[in-house]
Amino acid sequence: MSLVVKRNPNYTVSVIDRKERKVSFRDISGSDLEFLDNIIGGGEGEEKQINLDQVVEILDRLCTKRIDFKGLPQRTLLEIFEKIKDNILCNYMSKHTWLRLCYGVQNGSFAGVLDMEQVPMSMFMAMTQIHQEAIESINKS
Numbered sequence: 426m427s428l429v430v431k432r433n434p435n436y437t438v439s440v441i442d443r444k445e446r447k448v449s450f451r452d453i454s455g456s457d458l459e460f461l462d463n464i465i466g467g468g469e470g471e472e473k474q475i476n477l478d479q480v481v482e483i484l485d486r487l488c489t490k491r492i493d494f495k496g497l498p499q500r501t502l503l504e505i506f507e508k509i510k511d512n513i514l515c516n517y518m519s520k521h522t523w524l525r526l527c528y529g530v531q532n533g534s535f536a537g538v539l540d541m542e543q544v545p546m547s548m549f550m551a552m553t554q555i556h557q558e559a560i561e562s563i564n565k566s
Contacts, residue, residue, distance in 0.1 A: 455520075516547055
């Protein structure tokens with residue numbers, strides 16, 4: 426099976442097969458990190474082996490529609506998961522790391538942490554990068 430990935434402007438990724446059938450998955454957010462910590466691992470550089478049931482759990486959680494992933498062939502499931510891993514889970518970090526970055530982005534406060542949990546991770550990563558660049562430019566002055 427040959428799958429194509431399309432990034433959408435609404436922080437979703439569509440996985441499309443050669444028959445033009447598509448399934449869309451949302452970006453992860455801070456509210457997903459404890460769930461992912463339990464499955465993937467404690468954070469960066471610490472990747473656990475995950476089983477097929479856990480792959481289905483992740484796909485179910487991130488899919489924008491209700492789909493019976495358990496009904497798909499294992500090969501198809503793993504190919505879809507590989508696309509999700511490369512395009513969404515690539516921004517995964519432990520909840521602890523996320524909280525540390527969130528604290529920095531909010532200038533030493535956790536006041537808006539519940540709102541920040543809803544921010545798509547790709548946007549959060551851009552925010553942290555911009556914040557870091559601003560800090561560096563202040564330090565150079």
